[in-house]
Amino acid sequence: MSSDTDIDLKALALEMRGNIIKMNCHAGSGHPGGALSSVEMLTYLFFKEMNFGPNNALDNDRDRFILSKGHGCMSLYAALAKKGFFDEEEFKHLRHIDSMLQGHPDRVKTPGVEFNSGSLGQGFSFSLGCALAGKRRGSDGRIYALLGDGELNEGQVWEGLMFGAHYKLDNIVALVDYNKLQSDDLNSNITALEPLMDKFSAFGWHAIEIDGHNFDEIAAALAEARTVQGKPTIILAHTVKGKGISYMEGVPKWHGSLAPQGEERSQALRECGLEGLD
Amino acid sequence: MISLREAFGNSLVELAKTRDDFVVLDADVAGGTGVNIFRDAYPDRFIQCAIAEQNMVSMAAGLASTGVIPIVTCYAVFASMRAIEQARNGVGYPNFNVKIAASHIGMDVGPDGASHQCVEDVAIYRAIPNYSVVSPADPTELKRSLSAILDHQGPVYFRTGRSPVPEIEGNNPSAPFLLGKGQLVREGTDLTIIAVGIMVHRAVLAAELLATQGVSCRVVNMASLKPIDRDLVIKCAAETGAIVTAEDHNVMGGLGSAVAEVVVSASPCPMDFVGIQDTFGESGEPDDLAAKYGLTEKDMVEAAERVLARKVGQ
Structure with a gap:
């Protein structure tokens, strides 16, 4: 639930972006574009919406976040470290041997990670299993x-x-980071995704369309989802891939797997309010 | 006589009476897997997942993450191929406590033909880290082994079967079923047939035929395909000096390969492999298919003769 404490979400989002760039540079590879596009959604979920942290991580009635787009894991790692699941020192070891931070999420190695995503589609189905189990227990x-x-x-x-519509899973919210770019090219040059809102509705989901970088719209959509009964909710969040790093925004190559070098690195750090890699 | 799939349905019902920690998932094939028996007895513990095996397997991982034990049921071709990457990345890699139980194994599938005759499942699941692979031989062992895999923490691939099979004398000791332990079904000194599933009964028949020729054939049931009973394989290799494996599965990557991995590294001896010779099947009655594709007790006797000839020549 939303907490009453006054949190500066924009400052948190900037800090998350800075940590994403830092760990990306330490790793020398990774997927910055899709991590940056999801920052506001993760910031709001982890620091306003969800009842989830190190103190209740083993409570079966906790809220759960599943990063089905596992390649965007740098944003998840930034959120989990900020929540206190592990020290930010771990960022230096991302994607390196013997690290707790893997190239894609690993629930066995990394505290706070719910699922070993990275193979697309699976995290979503896993989430449906969590939701169905919650319904069955009355959680x-x-x-x-x-x-x-x-x-x-x-x-x-x-x-x-x-499946989600059939079992009336109104305890799950799926969010789509609609940054319009995928690995090879624009979504629209890959296959016929649209009309997504019509498709989601036709599949029996309560569908909401928002600006995925606008905290007020994120908050309103999540609040609306809590009022929906008898059907699951999906939020189509329009975003910008690479959001917050000017030269990455909307540029396909920053999907991954790479990290900024040289002057691009300095600029990315500066745009996140950082002076350098620590 | 009942089939292993019917025994599976019955055993699920019986186990559900004393333990409430598992649910059964189905992909619209409950009549084929024997799970309809459980569905009718425990509708609240039965989850229809539709003809969507990939979602079913990943969803099962989600259930398991909350402490429920999901028993995922479908046909072996779909469990081991349609949804294998979900079983690998979403269940095996995170080591979730999911049991994947498949019917419709090998030529025993019969008239449905090659599309449904799975000849690869053991090879596939055996190669995925964290998985155990269990394939019982008779209805009593099915119940014992099902109970054992529910007690085991971690992913398991479990095989039933379509045709009725008899209870095998000597296969069901009073001791509980243990992963990693094979069962000595018949004593013998000249060679050992190590068999799995419906082939164990045929191996006993082969041993009886060999006895009439003066050959003393040991028979081992290797229901625990992974982890395999290394000690028992080594003991059989050392004591009988020749091994024939028998499986209703491709000879590549299945029981024969698993036994050979132990034999060649620890106690080399002549081996021969009864199984499907790297080919797809076809429609037909299971007995006719077994005869055509070399899966009968007569095929085991011929393999025994070949391996004994090599043993003498050593």
Whole structure:
């Protein structure tokens, strides 16, 4: 639930972006574009919306966040470290041997990670299993799954959409990071995704369309989802890939797997309010 | 006589009476897997997942993450291929406590033909880290082994079967079923047939035929395909000096390969492999298919003769 404490979400989002760039540079590779596009959604979920932190991470009635678009894991790692699941020192070891931070999420190695995502489509179905189990136990824990737009190419996602509607899973919210770019190219040059809102509605989900970088719209959509009964909610969040780093915004190559070098690195750090890699 | 799939349905019902920690998932094939028996007895513990095996397997991981034990049921071709990457990345890699139980194994599938005759499942699941692979031989062992895999923490691939099979004498000791332990079904000194699933009964028949020729054939049931009973394989290799494996599965990557991995590294001896010779099947009655594709007790006797000839020549 939303906390009453006054949190500066914009400052938190900037800090998350800075940590994403730092760990990306330490790793020398990774997927910055899709991590940056999801920052506001993760910031709001982890620091306003969800009842989830190190103190209740083993409570079966906790809220759960599943990063189905596992390649965007740098934003998840930034959020988990800020929540206190592990020290920010770990950022230096991302993607290196013997690290707790893997190239894609690993629940066994990394505290706070719910699922080993990275293979697209699976995290969403996993989330549906968490939601169904919650319904069966009468749990009030809520399930949040973040999907990529390219991920919607996977047939498994549409199997899951049918499943969620069939079982009336109103305790799950799926969010789509609709940054319009996937690995090879623009979504629209890859396959026929649209009309997404019509498709989600036709599949029996309560569909909401928002600006995924606007905290007020994120807050309103999540609040609306809590009022929906008898059907699951999906939020189509329009975003900008690479958001916050000017030269990455909307540029396909920053999907991954790479990290900024030289002057680009300095500029990225500056745009996040940082002077350098520590 | 009942089939292993019917025994599976019955055993689920019986186990549900004393333990409430598992649910059963189905992909619209409950009549084929035997799970309809459980669905009718425990509708609240039965989850229809539709013809969507990929979502079913990943969803099962989500259930498991909350402490429920999901028993995922479908046909082996779909469990081991349609949804294998979900079983690998979403269940095996995070080591979730999911049981994947498949019917419709090998030529025993019969008239449905090659599309449904799975000849690869053991090879596939055996190669995925964290998985155990269990394939019981008779209805009593099915119940014992099902109970054991529910007690085991971690992913398991479990095989049933379509045709009725008899109870095998000597296969069901009073001791509980243990992962990693094979069962000595018949004593013998000249060679050992190590068999799995419906082939164990045929191996006993082969041993009886060999006895009439003066050959003393040991029979081992290797229901725990992974982890395999290394000690028992080494003991059989050392004591009988020749091994024939028997499986209703491709000879590549299945029981024969698993036994050979132990034999060649620890106690080399002549081996021969009864199984499907790297080919797809076709429609037909299971007995006719077994005869055509070399899966009968007569095929085991011929393999025994070949391996004994090599043993003498050593």
